Amino acid sequence: MMKLSARTKPIGLRGPVHPDVWRVCRPDEQSPGLPLACLVTDSEAATGARDIHLGRSPTGVPGPAVRLPTELAHVTAGDIVAISPDGRRVTVLWKKAAKHNSLLLTEQCDNYCLMCSQPPKDRDDTWLFDRAKRVVDLLPASAVSLGLTGGEPTLAADALIDLLEYCRKRTPWLQLHLLSNGRRFADPSFTRRYAQVGYADIMVGIPVYGPEACLHDFIVQAEGAFEETIHGILNLASLGQRIEIRIVLQRHTVPVLHDLAIFIARNLLFVDQVALMGLEMTGLARPNFAEVWVDPADYQRQLVEATRTLADAHIVTKIFNHQLCVLDQRLWPFAVQSISDWKNGYLDVCCGCSVRDACGGVFTTSGERVSRHLRSLDDPLPSPLDTSGRFPAG
Amino acid sequence: MTQGSWQMLPIRFHRFDDDSILLTNLVGEHFFLSEDEFLAVMDGTCSDQVLLARLRARHLIQLPGERIPVELLAVKLRTRLRRLPDSTGLHIFVVTLRCEHTCRYCQVSRQPSAKSEYDMSQDTARRALDLAFRSPSPHLKIEFQGGEPLLNFPLVRWIVAEANRLNQAHAKRLTFVIATNLALLSTEILGFCAAEGIYLSTSLDGPADLHNSNRRRPGQDSWERTVAGIRLVQERLGPDRVSALMTTTEASLGRPREIIDGYADLGLRQVFLRPISPYGFALRQRGGAGYDVSRWLAFYDAGLDHIIDLNRKGVPMVETYAAIIAKKMFTNEDPGYVDLTSPAGIGLGALVYNYDGDVYASDEGRMLAEMGDHTFRLGNVRNSDYRDILLSEELLTPLQQSLTLSAPMCNTCAFEPYCGADPVFHHATMGDFVGHKAMSSFCLRNMGVFTTILRRARDDSFTRNLFWRWAQQ
Numbered sequence: 006m007m008k009l010s011a012r013t014k015p016i017g018l019r020g021p022v023h024p025d026v027w028r029v030c031r032p033d034e035q036s037p038g039l040p041l042a043c044l045v046t047d048s049e050a051a052t053g054a055r056d057i058h059l060g061r062s063p064t065g066v067p068g069p070a071v072r073l074p075t076e077l078a079h080v081t082a083g084d085i086v087a088i089s090p091d092g093r094r095v096t097v098l099w100k101k102a103a104k105h106n107s108l109l110l111t112e113q114c115d116n117y118c119l120m121c122s123q124p125p126k127d128r129d130d131t132w133l134f135d136r137a138k139r140v141v142d143l144l145p146a147s148a149v150s151l152g153l154t155g156g157e158p159t160l161a162a163d164a165l166i167d168l169l170e171y172c173r174k175r176t177p178w179l180q181l182h183l184l185s186n187g188r189r190f191a192d193p194s195f196t197r198r199y200a201q202v203g204y205a206d207i208m209v210g211i212p213v214y215g216p217e218a219c220l221h222d223f224i225v226q227a228e229g230a231f232e233e234t235i236h237g238i239l240n241l242a243s244l245g246q247r248i249e250i251r252i253v254l255q256r257h258t259v260p261v262l263h264d265l266a267i268f269i270a271r272n273l274l275f276v277d278q279v280a281l282m283g284l285e286m287t288g289l290a291r292p293n294f295a296e297v298w299v300d301p302a303d304y305q306r307q308l309v310e311a312t313r314t315l316a317d318a319h320i321v322t323k324i325f326n327h328q329l330c331v332l333d334q335r336l337w338p339f340a341v342q343s344i345s346d347w348k349n350g351y352l353d354v355c356c357g358c359s360v361r362d363a364c365g366g367v368f369t370t371s372g373e374r375v376s377r378h379l380r381s382l383d384d385p386l387p388s389p390l391d392t393s394g395r396f397p398a399g
Numbered sequence: 400m401t402q403g404s405w406q407m408l409p410i411r412f413h414r415f416d417d418d419s420i421l422l423t424n425l426v427g428e429h430f431f432l433s434e435d436e437f438l439a440v441m442d443g444t445c446s447d448q449v450l451l452a453r454l455r456a457r458h459l460i461q462l463p464g465e466r467i468p469v470e471l472l473a474v475k476l477r478t479r480l481r482r483l484p485d486s487t488g489l490h491i492f493v494v495t496l497r498c499e500h501t502c503r504y505c506q507v508s509r510q511p512s513a514k515s516e517y518d519m520s521q522d523t524a525r526r527a528l529d530l531a532f533r534s535p536s537p538h539l540k541i542e543f544q545g546g547e548p549l550l551n552f553p554l555v556r557w558i559v560a561e562a563n564r565l566n567q568a569h570a571k572r573l574t575f576v577i578a579t580n581l582a583l584l585s586t587e588i589l590g591f592c593a594a595e596g597i598y599l600s601t602s603l604d605g606p607a608d609l610h611n612s613n614r615r616r617p618g619q620d621s622w623e624r625t626v627a628g629i630r631l632v633q634e635r636l637g638p639d640r641v642s643a644l645m646t647t648t649e650a651s652l653g654r655p656r657e658i659i660d661g662y663a664d665l666g667l668r669q670v671f672l673r674p675i676s677p678y679g680f681a682l683r684q685r686g687g688a689g690y691d692v693s694r695w696l697a698f699y700d701a702g703l704d705h706i707i708d709l710n711r712k713g714v715p716m717v718e719t720y721a722a723i724i725a726k727k728m729f730t731n732e733d734p735g736y737v738d739l740t741s742p743a744g745i746g747l748g749a750l751v752y753n754y755d756g757d758v759y760a761s762d763e764g765r766m767l768a769e770m771g772d773h774t775f776r777l778g779n780v781r782n783s784d785y786r787d788i789l790l791s792e793e794l795l796t797p798l799q800q801s802l803t804l805s806a807p808m809c810n811t812c813a814f815e816p817y818c819g820a821d822p823v824f825h826h827a828t829m830g831d832f833v834g835h836k837a838m839s840s841f842c843l844r845n846m847g848v849f850t851t852i853l854r855r856a857r858d859d860s861f862t863r864n865l866f867w868r869w870a871q872q
Contacts, residue, residue: 216456218465219400219448235467239474264456271428271731272471317868318730 007079007369009100014072015092016056022071022088026098026139029057031082039143042071044082055080057095059088071095085143087136098140107152107184108137110165114157116186116225118212120255120297122288122370125156134164138171150180159189162198169202180206182249187211188230190237200244208247208277211238214258216268224257238273248276255284255297259304266311270318279315281308281339283326283365286374294374302378305333312339316396329364331376335397340365358382400451403443405460408468412437413813421853426475427728427816428457431857478731486789489737489749490531491542491762492558494519495551496754500580500616504646504675510546518551519754524558526780527752532565533785534750538572542600544762546754549583559595576600580614581628582621589635599632601625603643603665605651605658613648629665644671652694655702663714671719672702674844692840696847703851710865717869721852725870727817728852737761739819739845741803746777746794756780760794763823774826797822797832808836814849 015022027042034041042057055078056070071092073080080086083101088094099106110133114125137153144151151172158165172181181204190196190209211234215221218231241248250269252258258265269279283301284290290297301308308324315322316339324332324339332340342365350369355361358381367375408424415421420437423429430453432440439445440454454460461468482488496510496517510517519527531539541562543555559575566573575597592599603625604610610622625643632641643665645651645658655672662670674695702718709716726734737744745760752758756779759765764775775797777788788794801820803809809818824841825834836842856863 215452217452218462218467219452219455232465232467235471239470261452261456264453268456271729272475274731313864314867317864318871 008076010094010096011074011076012093013074013077013088013095016070016072018069018092021090022059022069022092023090024139025087025090026136026143027057027059027086027088028143029080029082029084029086034082040139042086042088044080045070057086083145085140098136099144101145105150105152106148107154107182108133108140109155110134110137110153110158110168111156111161113160114155114186115160115188116157116227116230118225118253118289119257119293120224120253120284120288120290122285122290123154123156124288130156131161131164134161134168137168141168141172141175144176144179146178148176148179150182151176152182152184154184157186157189158183159185159195162189162195166198166202169199169204169207173202173204177205181208183207183209184251185209185211186225186230186234187237187241188233190240191233193240196237196240196244196246199241200246208249209241210249210251210280212251212253213238213265213269213273214252215261216265220257220261224255235272238276242273242275249278249280250276251280251282253282253284254299254301254304254308255290256299257297259299259307262304262307262311263314266314270314270320274318274320276320278321278323281311281322281324283324283368285326285368286371287368298374300378301327301331301376305331305336309333309335312336313396326365326368328367328376328379329360330358330380330382331378338395338397342366352379354379354381356381400448400455400462402446405440405443405451405455405462407441408458408461408472410459411811411813411815415850416854421813422454422459423813423816424458425472425816426479426731428459429728429813429853430454430457430459475731479733482733482735483742483747485534485536485538486747487531487534487750488536488538488735489540489542490527490534491544491749491751492519492524492527492548493544493546493751493753493765494524494548494554494558495546497550498545498547498580499550499582500547500614500621502614504613504648517546517754519554519752519756521554521557523752523754523756523780524554525561526756527758528558528562528565530752530758530780530783530785530788531562531750532569532571536571538574539566540574540576542576542578544578544751547580547583548577549579549588552588556591559591559597563595574598580616580621580625581632582616582624584624584628584631589631592632592640593636597640599636599641601629601641601643602646603629603662603667604645604648605654606661609650609654609658612650613646626665629667633666638666642669643667644673646673647675647695647698652698655698656705659702659705659709659716663709663716668715669717669719669722670702670706672699673720692843692847695844696851699848700851703855707855707862707865711861717872720848721866722869722872724817724848724852725866726872728856729867729870736819738821738824741801741815741818741820742798743801743820743822745775745797745823746789747798750777750788752780758783758788760797761823763827767823767827772827775823797826800832801825806833806836808842812836814846817849818845 024040027040029044030041032043032045042059044055044057046055055073058068058070071088077095080097084097085099087096087098111130112126117125213234214224221231222228238248312322322339323341324336325341327340329337329340349366351361351366360382410422410424413421418433420432420434421429422432436450445451458468458472497514548555562573575595577597578600581601604613607622611619614621629641651658659670703721706716706718723734723736723739726732733740735748737748749761750758751762751765753765758777758780760775760777768776777791777793801822803815803818803820809815821841822832826832856866
């Protein structure tokens, strides 16, 4: 797996590194006023050491720098990194080459989902919003989309609205995808503020794990969450906001998947899309393994039913985080090659698979915990992969 | 959910099969329970958490203090009724009563082809258009009927041009349909329909012998002309620009498969297995239409069987009535079918402008008038304005009296969300707008259709998926 954060070695630092966010650039790049960190590879030394020089072009005397370890060998010009004040840790916040980049805005959350991949921590981390703004400042004009995630970003209501307004001024062309449990949107005044930001292209992804309160509240470990989440969705819809419903496929959601699809088609038909997400076996999903794990090969019937139900109701339906070899072929048109590039890996068994390039691969964060039915598909596809998003007739 | 903790949301129930009870809510979401389960849910002793969760998901029960179920039910009900303020979308122009066919079951008092005093005049048409454009509906569908409207084709041309001209100021979505037997289709007419984007709706009763014995014309070639006409329209205007309707007569009852296959052979994707209507000549000529509801239901069932089989084999074919009802069962949309909606479709769903300028609440209301019963005459284009017509007692009284949410036996019926009010039918057959549902053949027929659709969807997953797909069209 590609590591995004690693220990580094400071070289020639005379004080704390400031600011905390830098864009990595080529040695010849100049952009006065921006915190650019020039990447220099010492090709002569046997080590091939890679340093990023802070603040100025490395002509003549080497300035303060941070030496990247081999784990961060993937860092290239265009990436945006956070550097700790002592120069001893670098965290990659934006990878230029990645299709999906997300900014963590908080680790606090008022849900405590059984399979959370980013377990909540209850500590003041509002500085993350400020850091996010500094990342936005450094985004290249070629940036297409940006995910805003948590924790629960809406808990810090003022900071979130402030950040969205900041984005509207600085990067109005960017597609924003906000991941939220939706509960805060039950407050009409907050939803109004969110809508009034007037950001052109923003969608909020909200998980709904059951067609009624009992199951949803159990999975998110918060009583009353379902009421608030659905109210939030209704409030967002009433203000014309774009909404994605996210369903994580796990042991408790699989048996109700068809009922949940019917519930969505019947009650939330106005949403912009539904995402059916494969489980990432990390975070709380690991200790709760027995509670949440189900082999994707064992829920294909339910997934087919749910997808057919949603797609036939003309709801844009996408299947994320699944390997084509375990996915019923009728579902291939809905499969999205979605796993963040840095989490995306292929196993030995994938070697020589004819659809590998079209496949989402596996979460490297999931470790050994993958479907026992993964295999290489030998036959080349008879025709180009159907990406129509329509359920085959019959 | 602990025992006794849940509350019933507004539901109705119906003993469905031997050990199966159907529960429905206000908007038609439904669930089947065994009798034991039903009693346990009702008296609060049920301990089956999976069952309770499924009832809760369908807004049949809720827990005290929950606000979401009622709020979502309200959203769904509002969705279902949201077109009501738009008022009338369908405006039927009877441009002539003349017809060269002499169909056995003809619902209208047709006139021989030569008598032009049964044609609508340009002046009448202009006044009718003025009324139609007063409707707040953002979508106006103008349907030409007869008689055979192509016998007064110059007026059809004039109305289309005039409507398009008027619409420059209104900017409504305007569509035109000609209901025609296609026997008189000419190159000129086809060219006009192509240029104006006009849809054609025709009658096709089945195989040649059946069709020609029902639909008589000089030369006994109605079927040949209709089929040739359908092919021509498909070829010149496109496959979706012509649709066909069939009327079930005594002679059709044993031949559902042949009728449906005939539609499939023509590349038609929809067949509407309609019962005969009790109006016009059909009501008088009991001989031709005297089969009872149960025989029609058997015909419908066999037809539906065959259509589902065709789909199983990969031949796409939709039964229109089932699709209308499936929409009411599986979505929150009201398909707006004038014969199966509440408030009734009379006036609100359609207005009929007769050749002589009289305005009727429905096509059936006009047919009753041809037999001397003017109950559903709402006015005349020469002396009534839009308000007079829409607020007339002749319209409001039957609408009010027949609302299914309040009509006796409808208000407690589990099928109510799928059904509709038909004050014209009940007036014609029973003498009042409500009728006695225990003796209503409208009720018996529709209950039969709802039952077969629900049972098929419950018992077979292929059929459930098919109906779901039809519902979403």
